[in-house]
Amino acid sequence: MQIVTTHTNTDFDALASMVACTSLYPGVHGVLPSHVMPGVRSFLSIHQDLLRIIPRKGFDPDAVTGLIVVDTNNWNRLDQMGSLAGRKDLEIISWDHHMEGTTIVSDTEHREEVGASVTLLLEEMERQQTPFTPMQATLFLLGIYDDTGCLTFSSATPRDARMTAFLLENGADLNIVSAFLSNTIDDSHSQVFSDMLAHATILEQKGMKIGIFARPVQSGLTLLSSLVEKFREFKGLDVVFGIFSTDQDKVMVIGRSGPAGVDVGAVVRSLGGGGHPGAGSAIVKKADPARVCEQVTALIQKFRQKNTFVRDIMSDAVRFKIPSSLTMAEAGDIMARSRINGLLVCEEDRFMGLLPGSAVSGAKKKNRLSHSVKGFIKTTVPAVGPDDNARTAMDRMNQSREGVLPVLEKGCLAGVLTRGGLILHIYEI
Ligand SMILES: [Mn+2]
Structure with missing residues (x-):
């Protein structure tokens, strides 16, 4: 047969x-x-x-x-x-x-x-x-x-x-x-999910958001993997590991990760299980849950996906950088010529703030084009450091109206990250 x-x-x-x-x-x-x-x-x-x-x-x-x-x-x-x-x-x-x-x-x-x-x-x-x-x-x-x-x-x-x-x-x-x-969850799964919300440890390491949940659960729960995935989405985490102990000597490890997280398959294979980079599980027999938790934490470090840092994707700030001695008219000319919507104002290398395009049009209306840019700069603006990762940069870019993030190192302008530059990175062009 x-x-x-x-x-x-x-x-x-x-x-x-x-x-x-x-x-x-x-x-x-x-x-x-x-x-x-x-x-x-x-x-x-x-x-x-x-x-x-x-x-x-x-x-x-x-x-x-x-x-x-x-x-x-x-x-x-x-x-x-x-x-x-x-x-x-x-x-x-x-x-x-x-x-x-x-x-x-x-x-x-x-x-x-x-x-x-x-x-x-x-x-x-x-x-x-x-x-x-x-x-x-x-x-x-x-x-x-x-x-x-x-x-x-x-x-x-x-x-x-x-x-x-x-x-x-x-x-x-x-x-x-x-x-x-659509796998709706029953009461006992809902209970585990609220336990996860209350007791999961959330860590942020080098820009990667990690959730680890290690608790005993009753046996017979069949949707733990969807709970782990739902928890990851719900909390916006890069990677989540659920370490569920059902009796004294059997521990179930379930991992889910997004592209900026870890290779879950590699982690669970190290524990005797199987899976893909995004999802996987392992059952560890005769194991102490606390020990498994330590192992998973160490493996997360070992198998984290290659991280891209701002320094790898930033560009030279020369097109965006102006001295604070310029007038609004001069700044407006530069913006029009370079077709950019935000200039980075510096004194020597020291970053003073961002001059938005809207400030130039405002100054024009009020006949203040001969004024110094100093009175128009925004001093608190979203910025990144060269060692921030691309994910952090994306979050900050959401907060930037001008689509320009100054890259600052000890208060000095080390480079610039633009919306266009970030897009090139995301699509790996
Ligand atoms: Mn399959």
């Missing part, structure tokens, strides 16, 4: 990939792990009879002659399939988008860095013109959306978007998709 199986805590990408395999490989049966995510559970409660899937419970691995593994490449993440690991006669095919932590050696490997495993399978199905139903299209789309945050995570690729279009062209139902993706 040839089977396809996937990781425990099965998510929609894993289920969708299994179902795609049952279409792509005739006669293959899906073997579903005992623990599946709640959204997947409720999807299955309605659709199970339409899928060629049997439960893990009561299934005999000895009957397996061919194995397809989807959405993982690690024996430990399968539901008790370890007995197959040493079988030399077994042909193994894998379809996966996890690039690290491989323990399953397969005969045929389809492994590429895309947002969802099912994307790889869908490309193959499109190529082979494998037929599928609108219900399956809907499940496949749930798989892509679940793993890519509806194509918003940085792990999403154009290939995932292309397959999204392919599925929408072939009957995927967005109403059903959104119904299953």
Whole structure:
């Protein structure tokens, strides 16, 4: 018997990939792990009879002659399939988008860095013109959306978007998709979330905002990972780690990070788990929660994403810098000529303040163009230091009306950061 199986805590990408395999490989049966995510559970409660899937419970691995593994490449993440690991006669095919932590050696490997495993399978199905139903299209789309945050995570690729279009062209139902993706939380999860709000430690290190929450929780909570993600969004953090202890010797570590945070996958792999740069988890057995918390804190330092500092993206202030001896008329000329909306006024190198374009038009109206710029400068303006990171610069830029941030070092003008310069950085042009 040839089977396809996937990781425990099965998510929609894993289920969708299994179902795609049952279409792509005739006669293959899906073997579903005992623990599946709640959204997947409720999807299955309605659709199970339409899928060629049997439960893990009561299934005999000895009957397996061919194995397809989807959405993982690690024996430990399968539901008790370890007995197959040493079988030399077994042909193994894998379809996966996890690039690290491989323990399953397969005969045929389809492994590429895309947002969802099912994307790889869908490309193959499109190529082979494998037929599928609108219900399956809907499940496949749930798989892509679940793993890519509806194509918003940085792990999403154009290939995932292309397959999204392919599925929408072939009957995927967005109403059903959104119904299953919205995972409202029950009272016991709400309790954990309010605990997080009250007790999480929030740190700011070199411009990276980190949240760490380490508390015991009751067992059986299945949506802890969405709580961690919701908490990150809610508090506007770069990275959040939830360290949940359910009993004395088992600690669950769940991490979520934005692009300016850490490589969560690398952190949790160091703890024996798995994941991507943006999301991952690990279960540490026989562990002291306080010790795990220390480990996570150290790993955050080790695997933080490369940071860009203001000094890397600032430009020379020469176009923006004027001496305080100029008149408003002279300053107005410079602004018009250079098409800039804010000048940085200095005495020697000492930064005095910013002269906004609006001050020049105001002076013109009131016939004060012959006055010195000194009386018109704004002395308290948003500014950055060369060692601030790009994220801080972005926050400050939000506060700047002129789109010009002076870069100050000990009160002196070290450079300038413009809106345009920041855009070039964000889009890596
Ligand atoms: Mn996946």
